[in-house]
Structures are given as C-alpha cells and as structure tokens.
Amino acid sequence: MSKPAIALSNVTKSFGSTQVLKDISLQVTPGEVLVLIGASGSGKSTVLRIMSGLETADGGEIWVNDVPLHDTRRSREICGHVGMVFQQFNLFPHKTALGNVTLALIKAQNLSSAEANKRGMAALERVGLAERAQHYPSQLSGGQQQRVAIARALAVEPKIMFFDEATSALDPELVGEVTEVMRGLARDGMTMVVVTHEMGFARKTADRVVFMDKGVIAEQGVPEQIFVNPQNPRTQQFLSRVLEH
Numbered sequence: 001m002s003k004p005a006i007a008l009s010n011v012t013k014s015f016g017s018t019q020v021l022k023d024i025s026l027q028v029t030p031g032e033v034l035v036l037i038g039a040s041g042s043g044k045s046t047v048l049r050i051m052s053g054l055e056t057a058d059g060g061e062i063w064v065n066d067v068p069l070h071d072t073r074r075s076r077e078i079c080g081h082v083g084m085v086f087q088q089f090n091l092f093p094h095k096t097a098l099g100n101v102t103l104a105l106i107k108a109q110n111l112s113s114a115e116a117n118k119r120g121m122a123a124l125e126r127v128g129l130a131e132r133a134q135h136y137p138s139q140l141s142g143g144q145q146q147r148v149a150i151a152r153a154l155a156v157e158p159k160i161m162f163f164d165e166a167t168s169a170l171d172p173e174l175v176g177e178v179t180e181v182m183r184g185l186a187r188d189g190m191t192m193v194v195v196t197h198e199m200g201f202a203r204k205t206a207d208r209v210v211f212m213d214k215g216v217i218a219e220q221g222v223p224e225q226i227f228v229n230p231q232n233p234r235t236q237q238f239l240s241r242v243l244e245h
C-alpha cells in the first residue's frame with residue numbers, strides 16, 4: 001500500500017471553551033479525491049485548515065507529505081507542497097489574471113519573470129483561461145475569477161490541493177465551470193481534499209465522502225454508499241435535508 005499523502009491521528013481543536021474537533025483520525029492516499037460534507041459548524045473547514053497548515057491543532061499528529069505539521073519547528077516545510085482555494089477569490093484588482101497567478105512565484109519562489117510567466121500561462125491554460133491572461137479581475141466573471149484563483153494555487157505545482165467551499169460565493173450558473181475544472185484536476189490524479197455543499201460534485205467526483213457531525217467523523221465511504229445507503233441516522237437526516245433543496 002502506498003504511503004498516505006495526509007495522515008491525521010487523534011486530532012483535537014477547541015476555540016475558547018468549544019471543542020470543534022474531537023479526536024479526528026483520517027488518511028488520504030495519493031491521487032485520492034476526498035470530499036468533506038456535513039452541517040454548518042460541524043468542523044469541515046477546521047479540518048481542512050489544519051491539513052493545509054493554516055490552523056494549528058491542540059492535540060494529535062498531522063503528517064502531510066511527510067511534513068509533521070504538529071511540530072511547529074518543521075511545519076513551515078509544507079509551503080509549496082499544498083495549494084489552497086477559498087470561497088473568496090482574493091485576487092488583486094490592479095493585477096491582471098497572469099499577474100495574480102505569477103505573484104507568489106516571483107515574490108516567494110524567486111523565479112525570474114520569464115519563468116514565472118511560462119508557469120503562469122501553463123496554469124491558466126489548465127483552467128481554460130489562457131486567452132484571458134491580460135484581463136483584470138473586474139473584466140472577468142465570478143467563475144472566471146475563481147478559475148484564476150485555482151490557477152494561482154496550481155502554479156506553485158502543489159502535490160495536494162485543498163478547496164474550502166470554492167463555489168459557495170458563485171451565482172448558481174457559474175458553479176459548473178469551476179466544478180468542471182476541479183473534475184479535470186481529479187482526472188489528472190491530483191490529491192484533493194474538498195469541503196463543499198455541492199452534493200452533485202461529491203457524488204460524481206469523490207473517491208471517498210466523509211460526513212462530519214459535531215466535530216467527529218460520523219460516517220465515511222464511497223459516494224454510492226453514503227448517498228444511496230447511509231448507515232448513520234445523522235447522515236440520513238443531513239442528506240434528506242440538503243437533497244430536498
């Protein structure tokens with residue numbers, strides 16, 4: 001069996017007196033698309049933020065690409081291994097699509113602008129936006145802006161991509177173009193952890209769906225099992241509520 005890309009064991013996290021994660025253990029294999037679902041406040045984003053090094057856990061171990069994120073002396077080694085896409089695209093309005101994508105390559109990775117542009121154009125190509133490279137964010141739709149944000153994350157050539165409700169801020173008709181780009185990455189074998197309310201994406205694209213409830217993993221399995229034959233009454237209740245809408 002191949003080594004896990006991500007391994008969480010007995011991870012706990014509290015904010016103030018509220019325990020948000022209670023003993024989470026979870027592994028993600030290389031090339032796997034793991035989708036986290038669950039009610040608002042169940043802890044999905046916190047798991048994702050801990051896996052990507054944006055948040056520290058209170059207890060437990062977190063290994064991502066062999067970097068022990070629980071070890072504060074070594075946690076910075078994760079930079080460059082992972083890419084993150086958020087609900088808010090946070091593009092710089094005064095920079096073009098290409099300028100946004102290449103910024104970290106020039107500032108953080110010290111690439112020459114020629115090399116950064118080459119990599120940036122390849123990333124924009126991958127999200128289907130090469131011909132919009134010189135457009136500013138205000139000249140792009142929300143879906144296109146989010147695709148630029150995905151290209152920005154991809155340009156760093158990460159081994160793992162994290163998506164935290166990447167389609168939640170988009171008008172419904174723009175969701176499809178972003179999930180299509182995410183599907184393409186999944187088909188190319190990218191290791192992905194995705195927090196989403198898009199049950200269609202979870203069902204069609206996930207290799208494994210994890211249902212979180214009040215800070216624990218209540219149930220996990222292949223989409224067919226979770227969506228057609230959920231075992232936990234909490235999963236059944238959650239799905240019947242969201243699928244009604």
Ligand SMILES: Nc1ncnc2c1ncn2[C@@H]1O[C@H](COP(=O)(O)OP(=O)(O)OP(=O)(O)O)[C@@H](O)[C@H]1O
Nearest residue numbers: 015016020038039040041042043044045046047195
């Ligand atoms: N930085 C923070 N400070 C205080 N409380 C926080 C912080 N981040 C998250 N929380 C709380 O932790 C709980 C879990 O939040 P989290 O964002 O992980 O849930 P979620 O399942 O992703 O929810 P949603 O679907 O609404 O994003 C919530 O009660 C939230 O209010």
